[in-house]
Amino acid sequence: MIKLTELKAIQLAELFSALSDASRIRIISLLIGDEKSVRALADELDMTESAVSHQLRGLRQMHLVRARKSGRQVFYSLDDDHVARLFTLGLDHVQHG
Amino acid sequence: MIKLTELKAIQLAELFSALSDASRIRIISLLIGDEKSVRALADELDMTESAVSHQLRGLRQMHLVRARKSGRQVFYSLDDDHVARLFTLGLDHVQHG
């Protein structure tokens, strides 16, 4: 048993919420290893740039991705290695589930 | 970049969805290390047994918890160690975020 404050429980739930959508999961899978522009992501995901941009905002707010602006493009990458680790650990669970 | 089928993306999102609610996070935090009955969980969480039971069903379906019936009680525990690892990895991210 791990003692959690209500605040930490909410923050943890918010973190996992950020990963709880297939579009965001696919965005993260594309960002593992390199950075990509919004348009590149939208093309590969077959989503509108607007939808991708909305999702990226959520990921940014949870510090899962970071943005780097270059000219008129914005390149997104994973914010830290926790993200890829959560991703691959989750994938493990799904595969041996 | 990790190549994901759409099915796997959906399954991963479903896994994280199962962890995306503060009540379920608190349930899991209570189950790390030991098993607990539905009533014990409900008491500690200050939730109705019905609400806890509904949540446990979702966790069971995602293979995050398992049920052991003993008499008229049902004792729940974490299904495998992936769960606790996802939990503590998430907690890490929240704390050093």
Add this chain to the structure above:
DNA sequence: ATAATATATGAATACTTGTTCATATATTCA
């Protein structure tokens, strides 16, 4: 300055989800 391109944002809508309440099932005890 104007046009074109890349991204972000607000509002609206359709869809999903967590809880409550009432009820059902299962088990034990008298």
Add this chain to the structure above:
DNA sequence: TGAATATATGAACAAGTATTCATATATTAT
């Protein structure tokens, strides 16, 4: 058998969410 206890389930409602569409901001090129 009948009463009591523990858990599960279905329906319903409120609250949250992902996408679309229209529009806004920012940057570059002419």
